[in-house]
Amino acid sequence: MIAPRKPSVEAAREEIDRLSREISEHDAHYYQKDAPVISDAAYDALRVRLTELEDQFPELVMVDSPSQRVGAAPSEKFAKARHLKPMLSLGNAFSEQDVAEFVERVRRFFKLDPTAPVEMVCEPKIDGLSFNARYEHGKLVVAATRGDGEVGEDITANLRTLEGFPETILQAPDMLEVRGEVYMKKADFAALNARREAEGEPLFANPRNAAAGSLRQLDTAITATRRLSYFVYGWGEATSPLAKTQFGAITVLGGMGFVTNPRMHICRDVHAIMEHYHALAADRAALPYDIDGIVYKVNDLDWQDRMGQVARAPRWAIAHKFPAEQAITVVEAIDIQVGRTGTLTPVARLTPVNVGGVMVSNATLHNADEIARKDVRVGDTVIIQRAGDVIPQVVKVVVRSELSVGSKRAEPYVFPTTCPVCGSHAVREEGEVAVRCTGGLTCGSQAVERLRHFVARDALDIDGLGEKQIAAFFEEGAIRAPQDIFTLKDRDAVSLAPLKNRKGWGDLSAQNLFAAIEKTRSTTLPRFIYALGIRHIGEETAKLLAKHFGTFSGVQAATREELLSIDGIGETVADALADFFGEPHNMEMLAQLLPQMNIAPYAHKVTASAVTGKTVVFTGTMEKLGRKEAKSQAEALGAKVASSVSKKTDYLIAGADAGSKLKDATALGVTVLSEQEWLALVGAG
Numbered sequence: 001m002i003a004p005r006k007p008s009v010e011a012a013r014e015e016i017d018r019l020s021r022e023i024s025e026h027d028a029h030y031y032q033k034d035a036p037v038i039s040d041a042a043y044d045a046l047r048v049r050l051t052e053l054e055d056q057f058p059e060l061v062m063v064d065s066p067s068q069r070v071g072a073a074p075s076e077k078f079a080k081a082r083h084l085k086p087m088l089s090l091g092n093a094f095s096e097q098d099v100a101e102f103v104e105r106v107r108r109f110f111k112l113d114p115t116a117p118v119e120m121v122c123e124p125k126i127d128g129l130s131f132n133a134r135y136e137h138g139k140l141v142v143a144a145t146r147g148d149g150e151v152g153e154d155i156t157a158n159l160r161t162l163e164g165f166p167e168t169i170l171q172a173p174d175m176l177e178v179r180g181e182v183y184m185k186k187a188d189f190a191a192l193n194a195r196r197e198a199e200g201e202p203l204f205a206n207p208r209n210a211a212a213g214s215l216r217q218l219d220t221a222i223t224a225t226r227r228l229s230y231f232v233y234g235w236g237e238a239t240s241p242l243a244k245t246q247f248g249a250i251t252v253l254g255g256m257g258f259v260t261n262p263r264m265h266i267c268r269d270v271h272a273i274m275e276h277y278h279a280l281a282a283d284r285a286a287l288p289y290d291i292d293g294i295v296y297k298v299n300d301l302d303w304q305d306r307m308g309q310v311a312r313a314p315r316w317a318i319a320h321k322f323p324a325e326q327a328i329t330v331v332e333a334i335d336i337q338v339g340r341t342g343t344l345t346p347v348a349r350l351t352p353v354n355v356g357g358v359m360v361s362n363a364t365l366h367n368a369d370e371i372a373r374k375d376v377r378v379g380d381t382v383i384i385q386r387a388g389d390v391i392p393q394v395v396k397v398v399v400r401s402e403l404s405v406g407s408k409r410a411e412p413y414v415f416p417t418t419c420p421v422c423g424s425h426a427v428r429e430e431g432e433v434a435v436r437c438t439g440g441l442t443c444g445s446q447a448v449e450r451l452r453h454f455v456a457r458d459a460l461d462i463d464g465l466g467e468k469q470i471a472a473f474f475e476e477g478a479i480r481a482p483q484d485i486f487t488l489k490d491r492d493a494v495s496l497a498p499l500k501n502r503k504g505w506g507d508l509s510a511q512n513l514f515a516a517i518e519k520t521r522s523t524t525l526p527r528f529i530y531a532l533g534i535r536h537i538g539e540e541t542a543k544l545l546a547k548h549f550g551t552f553s554g555v556q557a558a559t560r561e562e563l564l565s566i567d568g569i570g571e572t573v574a575d576a577l578a579d580f581f582g583e584p585h586n587m588e589m590l591a592q593l594l595p596q597m598n599i600a601p602y603a604h605k606v607t608a609s610a611v612t613g614k615t616v617v618f619t620g621t622m623e624k625l626g627r628k629e630a631k632s633q634a635e636a637l638g639a640k641v642a643s644s645v646s647k648k649t650d651y652l653i654a655g656a657d658a659g660s661k662l663k664d665a666t667a668l669g670v671t672v673l674s675e676q677e678w679l680a681l682v683g684a685g
Helices: 008-034 041-058 097-108 186-198 207-215 219-226 246-255 270-286 299-307 369-372 444-455 467-476 488-492 509-522 524-530 539-549 552-557 562-566 571-582 582-596 627-636 660-668 675-681
Strands: 079-083 092-093 121-125 129-136 137-143 152-154 174-185 231-237 265-267 291-298 317-321 325-338 344-355 358-364 380-388 393-397 520-526 598-599 614-618 651-654 671-674
Touching: 008 041, 079 137, 092 097, 097 270, 097 291, 097 299, 121 231, 121 246, 121 317, 129 207, 129 231, 129 299, 174 207, 174 614, 174 671, 186 207, 207 299, 231 246, 246 299, 265 675, 270 291, 291 299, 291 614, 317 524, 344 369, 344 380, 358 393, 369 393, 369 598, 380 539, 444 467, 444 524, 488 509, 509 520, 520 524, 524 539, 524 552, 524 598, 539 552, 539 651, 571 582, 614 627, 614 660, 651 660, 660 671, 671 675
Parallel strands: 092 317, 520 598, 614 651, 651 671
Antiparallel strands: 079 152, 121 265, 121 291, 129 137, 129 174, 174 231, 291 317, 325 344, 325 380, 344 358, 380 393
């Protein structure tokens, strides 16, 4: 078999950008809205492809890449709670070969004999919402959702409503973070939806959404009325060891009063693991709760510590997914949806069908290439699959001659060359799979989506100006661009139909909206940069830019060379900023928007030190400090951390296996410090 040709750097950059945006959007739907819009299998495929490209082109890995983070930022509705130890995600296995390779990696890491047993704990992968509960001296003090892995939403009061969840525990370490999954049993889910249907309320799509939505209620009384369950599967910070093995530690947690899963099992080789996998898959439908796979964890805790982790996942654990659930139905139509960035996404409208207990009528077709490859046509009978999500994917067309006897198959689907919303040209750039509308702000779909992004919680966060309100204001012409938001009150005062007199509004709600807009005139620099919706500029990149330049005018005036000197900023971001500030209509928008706002200069606490104001570069492997920790330390001491060596560099800190940066520093006469010398300089040695 001929290996696929490696794409060009430009093609890879564009695809990485597209995949990063898609994954980030799906993370927000899954983690923040509890309303996923694609199947687990489709989401996993996006992540697998992103990993492949980033492995091929490590220089294109951005600091805010989905591969470098866990989950999504916590909702602004909740107070925040920081985990003492990060909550990581898991890598995925999709086949027996993947599992065998995982076990072999463990063997190679410890240089074990090929026949030596590798003891694994196999536990059902519960389809619910992860939590972290911190106990101090045996008492529950705070509980949080996973959030972005570092900080989650404070759900302490909600978790306390769960039947059997311990408020106090005995014989526990002075500090202990207990981790688990909140879920809803199938019977409780059915009863909840029956009540909601009787009361005329919208139904939950599946138990996972119901559990997540119930636990993330601002009103704990609502959570208390929902029958939620939980399993504990691990721990974070612990001031003293629980046991020497994973299985032993979970047994100890069970003895403290936590509910643990009785289906946990120890296997010692791949054959035993796969036997257990198939046995649990066969029992899956009979279980009282939903599972979507099995998690394998190295049992020896010393081995776990030695293996450590990669960016977002431990090396000593992996999730083995079950095949997605499938059904057969008919494609009634193929529609095109236009996203915020102008991407045209095809969606199959289906004859409604029950898939794993959920009625589905839409399926994603991803892009033009997928439609052509699968040859999906209107009227076709197709296999669709889902894995606990709202919108599944089309797997393939069912080729059975009796299905089309006496009828002629429809013509192949022709992907549109114009935008169905605004009529502008729809183009596909070289190296991209996405077809995009060229209409920009003239396209109603893009303009509305960009405005929604501008006012969203993680952007400017204007309370009361949600998706429906933005769409309505846009349709009537009241808000067509960001600057229109801040003149809305003045224009409404002289309107023939004031907002307070309209259907669904009143004097109080109108006043609340205007007050929220007024409050948002003052915002932070990272939020404002992110709110502009510049391609490739996510929340983390916005923070990087704000931290480096301090003011928006500084960002706007930045040269390409300045941008590329920032650690974590690459050519893609530099080009995106140049494109954005080079567009006349963007500059016109900013000229009208900036006078309306008060954007606070970025300020972060800095401790005066010997390196305050100095530019430093780190290279090689740090033995005492991780690279990320070393950079954070330098910034906290007032230094600027750059990614490349130049004449402006004051210090190069060279760890083990330092490469070309060390040569560049020597050639330029830059002071080179060892890690120990750096620690001594900053008083941390």
